[in-house]
Amino acid sequence: MTRIDLLRSFVILGEAGNYTIAADRLGISQPTLTKQIARLEDILGQLLFHRSRQGTELTDFGRQFLVEAQPLVREADRIWARGLRMAAGQTGQLAIGFTFSALEVMTRALIAYRETFPDVEISFDDISSQSQLPMLREHRLDVAFARLQDSPDLSSCIVSSDRLAFVFPAERAGEIESIDSPAVRHMPFIRLKHAIAPGFEGAVQRLFEWKGIEPAVTHWVNESLVQLRMVAAGLGVAIMHGSAVSSLIDRSRLVVQPIDGPDLGWQTAMYWRSTEKKPVVLQFLKIAEGVAASFQK
Structure with a gap:
């Protein structure tokens, strides 16, 4: 007593x-x-x-x-x-990093998690895949949604697949049928800065080499949403994440065409520390794994 x-x-x-x-x-x-x-x-x-x-x-x-x-x-x-x-994982703090390819599955997981654990303080940031895993190891992130890569010291599960997509203004549909249309060669490309998304931009560069495209003008931006707004404003065309951008566009103003080609697709995984014991993280992982499984069916 x-x-x-x-x-x-x-x-x-x-x-x-x-x-x-x-x-x-x-x-x-x-x-x-x-x-x-x-x-x-x-x-x-x-x-x-x-x-x-x-x-x-x-x-x-x-x-x-x-x-x-x-x-x-x-x-x-x-x-x-x-x-x-x-x-019980019903309260605490949870820090999540994500890349644009994981936006939809991450959003669905957060909605499902919030319904069950409304009192947990959640922060989430759009961070390059290259930066997320070091932040996870340093305990600056609890969960990372990043491009699949070799990381034997971390636990992971694949949550989605993605590939490049060609995005152009709907008002130019009369002269642009696809990325192979001659008019594309003379239009500005709106691209993410390499430091922001090095893995993604590497895939874009491989696409250009495969198609023999040398953009006449390139505008470099910091965010994918800026790309969308600039393309919608008629300032150019863009190569973007197919899975995520399809759910975000205004189809009256933008056209999205998935691109099939060699080495242009990739998988996104959810990563966490193999030694993780924080209940708030373990509860999120359980929900997110269920969401990811249904997302891929």
């Missing part, structure tokens, strides 16, 4: 003013409660209650001590309840 347990029994009895009611609230027998109060009085060297046929009444010392003990017991109960929620 700890001191906080003795204080809790005292507070419940002090508030109830009745041994039978207090014992019922505590889930113990009345004789056990009587022993606990007697033990606390022995420790303090002061009587806490006057006992009579009329009932149980706090002494002057007991009333003063109750005012001191109530906040402590309330706080202890709050901390205990929060600890149980943390142990």
